[in-house]
Amino acid sequence: MTLLDILPSLRGTTRPRLDPNIWPLTTGVDELGRITVGRVALTDIADQYRTPAYVLGETDFRTRARRYRAALPQAAVVYAGKSLLTTAVARWVAEEGLGLDVCSAAELATALAGGVDPARIVLHGNAKSCDELRNAIDVGVGRIVIDSPMEITYLAGLVRRPQPVLIRVTPDIDIHGHRAVTTGVTDQKFGFALADRRAARAAARILATPNLDLVGLHCHIGSQISDPAPYGEAVHRLIGAMADIRTEHGVLLTELNIGGGHGVPYVRGDAALDTGAFAAVVDDALTTACAAERFQRPRLVVEPGRALSARAGVTLYRVCGVKSQPGGRTFVAVDGGMSDNPRVALHGAKYTVALANRHPLGPSVVATVVGRHCEAGDEIVHDVELPADIHAGDLLAVACTGAYQHSMASTYNMVGRPPVVAVRDGASRMLVRRETTADLLSRDRG
Numbered sequence: 247m248t249l250l251d252i253l254p255s256l257r258g259t260t261r262p263r264l265d266p267n268i269w270p271l272t273t274g275v276d277e278l279g280r281i282t283v284g285r286v287a288l289t290d291i292a293d294q295y296r297t298p299a300y301v302l303g304e305t306d307f308r309t310r311a312r313r314y315r316a317a318l319p320q321a322a323v324v325y326a327g328k329s330l331l332t333t334a335v336a337r338w339v340a341e342e343g344l345g346l347d348v349c350s351a352a353e354l355a356t357a358l359a360g361g362v363d364p365a366r367i368v369l370h371g372n373a374k375s376c377d378e379l380r381n382a383i384d385v386g387v388g389r390i391v392i393d394s395p396m397e398i399t400y401l402a403g404l405v406r407r408p409q410p411v412l413i414r415v416t417p418d419i420d421i422h423g424h425r426a427v428t429t430g431v432t433d434q435k436f437g438f439a440l441a442d443r444r445a446a447r448a449a450a451r452i453l454a455t456p457n458l459d460l461v462g463l464h465c466h467i468g469s470q471i472s473d474p475a476p477y478g479e480a481v482h483r484l485i486g487a488m489a490d491i492r493t494e495h496g497v498l499l500t501e502l503n504i505g506g507g508h509g510v511p512y513v514r515g516d517a518a519l520d521t522g523a524f525a526a527v528v529d530d531a532l533t534t535a536c537a538a539e540r541f542q543r544p545r546l547v548v549e550p551g552r553a554l555s556a557r558a559g560v561t562l563y564r565v566c567g568v569k570s571q572p573g574g575r576t577f578v579a580v581d582g583g584m585s586d587n588p589r590v591a592l593h594g595a596k597y598t599v600a601l602a603n604r605h606p607l608g609p610s611v612v613a614t615v616v617g618r619h620c621e622a623g624d625e626i627v628h629d630v631e632l633p634a635d636i637h638a639g640d641l642l643a644v645a646c647t648g649a650y651q652h653s654m655a656s657t658y659n660m661v662g663r664p665p666v667v668a669v670r671d672g673a674s675r676m677l678v679r680r681e682t683t684a685d686l687l688s689r690d691r692g
């Protein structure tokens with residue numbers, strides 16, 4: 247049984263137990279009242295792999311990848327690996343016909359180990375080292391996105407055959423949504439500003455360097471953006487810059503990469519970027535901007551990360567204890583926390599939590615789910631409704647944790663990082679094993 251099957255029976259209640267916009271597409275509830283993903287009960291995963299554990303719905307990830315390709319048939323969809331990357335995820339990406347963004351030597355190695363065609367890999371980073379650039383050139387990555395003047399110097403000394411590159415520019419677009427993270431403004435570390443001719447000077451240098459093949463411009467205006475309008479604005483500004491390069495150098499750039507940052511809902515009522523509306527806005531902007539500049543329509547590239555990976559993931563925690571403090575707050579302590587989910591402390595992120603091992607029927611309390619780490623700010627969800635009878639041993643599932651959790655996890659308090667377990671069609675398999683104390687000690691040279 248999946249969410250779609252159980253929704254009719256839940257219509258009579260005030261609100262469904264699990265919001266289908268937030269939980270994986272294959273989420274369901276079995277006859278015992280236990281939450282399932284990919285037809286596997288989360289309690290079974292907790293028993294088999296222990297907790298905390300990251301659960302990843304393969305069908306959810308692949309379905310979203312397909313929907314992106316269907317919504318943007320003319321564009322190349324390049325998955326931002328920094329949101330979540332394992333060799334299996336890299337393989338899903340390749341099998342679904344997407345490209346892959348990487349921004350470090352190990353992300354590149356993971357992509358290659360997952361069988362991704364190097365020609366479909368895009369290398370990012372605002373501080374790429376000479377070694378990383380050499381390695382990327384040696385394996386034949388399809389695109390290098392140049393982010394600083396020093397990179398041009400390094401690349402000039404490294405390239406022996408034509409290497410396609412893009413320039414990352416900052417179009418100076420400020421994302422107004424309060425939840426969004428802004429990277430497209432001028433006063434930050436990424437890219438070359440369109441203002442003050444910084445990007446134009448970089449283009450001139452690259453075009454004058456043998457074997458650096460400037461194919462287009464790139465921008466990434468921020469993260470967690472739900473309004474498609476800023477992307478349309480970015481298209482206008484970048485087409486303008488591409489037309490200027492044509493005028494000055496007589497070179498026609500053919501690729502326009504407008505980055506990712508497509509927003510997803512983490513809690514009920516959150517706005518999400520509608521992929522259809524996004525496609526329409528971008529298409530319209532391309533048509534008008536290219537007509538205004540009499541510019542040949544470039545190949546469009548988009549780089550969604552969390553929009554593909556976030557909702558595929560659910561994190562499982564075992565309740566260690568419940569405490570009510572004088573003043574009335576109830577704290578539910580679990581066996582993970584800021585080491586496996588740093589986004590709450592880092593961005594003030596909000597999450598959706600549910601009891602996974604049984605159907606809660608009785609009254610509820612407002613509680614705060616806290617982690618096990620030695621920081622007062624180590625919270626997972628602040629002031630949420632949980633069953634009043636929640637107790638040690640219960641299993642909690644936190645939704646929308648596929649992106650920037652496994653990839654940003656730390657070993658704070660020397661707590662080993664959780665395993666990544668994929669589920670699909672009633673079966674589970676471990677993609678990444680749990681980090682052990684032996685793993686942690688193995689780096690310590692005494």
Ligand SMILES: *Cc1c(COP(=O)(O)O)cnc(C)c1O
Nearest residue numbers: 326466469506507508549551552
């Ligand atoms: C982080 C990043 C992305 C993906 O961002 P999401 O918010 O996960 O979609 C895409 N492109 C670049 C260059 C990035 O830095």
